[in-house]
Amino acid sequence: MLRIAVPNKGSLSETAAEMLAEAGYAGRRDPKTLHVIDADNDVEFFFLRPKDIATYVGSGAIDVGITGRDLLLDARMPGAREIEALGFAGSTFRFAAPSGRYTDVSQLDGLRIATSYPGLVDAFLDERGIAVDLVPLDGAVESAVRLGVADAVADVVETGTTLRQAGLDVFGPVILESEAVLIAGPVDAEGSETLLRRLRGVMVARRFVMIDYDLPVALLDDAVQIAGGVESPTVSPLRDPEWVAVRVMVARSRVNPVMDALYALGARAILVTAIHNARL
Numbered sequence: 001m002l003r004i005a006v007p008n009k010g011s012l013s014e015t016a017a018e019m020l021a022e023a024g025y026a027g028r029r030d031p032k033t034l035h036v037i038d039a040d041n042d043v044e045f046f047f048l049r050p051k052d053i054a055t056y057v058g059s060g061a062i063d064v065g066i067t068g069r070d071l072l073l074d075a076r077m078p079g080a081r082e083i084e085a086l087g088f089a090g091s092t093f094r095f096a097a098p099s100g101r102y103t104d105v106s107q108l109d110g111l112r113i114a115t116s117y118p119g120l121v122d123a124f125l126d127e128r129g130i131a132v133d134l135v136p137l138d139g140a141v142e143s144a145v146r147l148g149v150a151d152a153v154a155d156v157v158e159t160g161t162t163l164r165q166a167g168l169d170v171f172g173p174v175i176l177e178s179e180a181v182l183i184a185g186p187v188d189a190e191g192s193e194t195l196l197r198r199l200r201g202v203m204v205a206r207r208f209v210m211i212d213y214d215l216p217v218a219l220l221d222d223a224v225q226i227a228g229g230v231e232s233p234t235v236s237p238l239r240d241p242e243w244v245a246v247r248v249m250v251a252r253s254r255v256n257p258v259m260d261a262l263y264a265l266g267a268r269a270i271l272v273t274a275i276h277n278a279r280l
């Protein structure tokens with residue numbers, strides 16, 4: 001039975017649970033439940049703190065898990081590896097300090113840096129030969145500068161609101177572009193390939209839609225330039241030999257400009273339908 005770790009709370013937990021449900025797996029009814037056996041799919045779920053999941057997977061106690069790329073790297077578990085980006089919980093990991101205080105990361109040498117991700121920051125600075133005094137905190141690290149506990153911070157930045165409210169500005173290079181990821185141990189456990197294929201199907205369904213439209217056949221090459229699909233559009237004959245019906249997959253983020261361009265070209269009866277699931 002494949003053992004899967006899922007975040008039990010925090011930024012990742014809700015979307016992780018939604019994706020697994022869309023992939024056909026059993027969920028938990030009570031947020032306090034920490035273990036669920038899904039016999040139909042021959043998997044069992046362990047609901048754990050996201051920060052701990054890489055440790056469980058790297059030790060071999062759990063086969064695969066959903067966590068953040070930053071949490072995976074912070075855990076510094078040699079046995080745990082990223083096998084698929086899951087397309088949510090995107091964030092950048094940055095240095096920040098009072099506006100204008102520092103411009104280059106080399107200025108941090110010997111200073112105090114507050115962070116909830118000491119492993120990640122230590123590895124990043126060590127690679128650059130910069131030695132700092134790390135101040136490990138559990139969260140809300142932005143206050144550490146105001147309270148005189150640190151000279152700068154290193155933290156997750158999504159909208160930048162928390163930093164601005166704390167009078168901090170980012171500086172230096174992006175430490176990491178993070179997002180939710182599927183991680184695995186040193187070997188691919190039996191059943192992990194099916195889980196991966198199902199999650200990829202869920203991501204296709206979330207990222208793409210189907211567009212159907214009718215078009216004069218003389219304009220087909222131009223239309224395919226506008227929307228070429230994943231492999232190639234499906235083209236079907238219509239009763240009128242001068243017209244064809246076209247079906248094509250389009251990224252959800254592009255659907256309106258694609259419809260505008262197809263209409264301007266001469267397409268009509270342009271219909272968009274959601275994709276419930278997929279295997280590409």
Ligand SMILES: Nc1ncnc2c1ncn2[C@@H]1O[C@H](COP(=O)(O)OP(=O)(O)OP(=O)(O)O)[C@@H](O)[C@H]1O
Pocket residue numbers: 009010011012050051067068069070071089090091139156157158159178179
């Ligand atoms: N705005 C955000 N705040 C926190 N974590 C975020 C944010 N956006 C994305 N993430 C990602 O979520 C993961 C952190 O989730 P985690 O549940 O461990 O902490 P949290 O969301 O801060 O929850 P809590 O504050 O309850 O600890 C990391 O991978 C982080 O990159």
Ligand SMILES: O=P(O)(O)OC[C@H]1O[C@H](OP(=O)(O)OP(=O)(O)O)[C@H](O)[C@@H]1O
Pocket residue numbers: 138139140141155156157158159160161162163
């Ligand atoms: O750039 P923003 O959109 O402001 O988001 C980033 C903030 O969100 C997270 O804090 P969280 O709310 O998880 O509190 P915590 O720091 O106590 O974990 C993270 O630690 C940042 O502080």
Ligand SMILES: [Mg+2]
Pocket residue numbers: 139
């Ligand atoms: Mg947090």
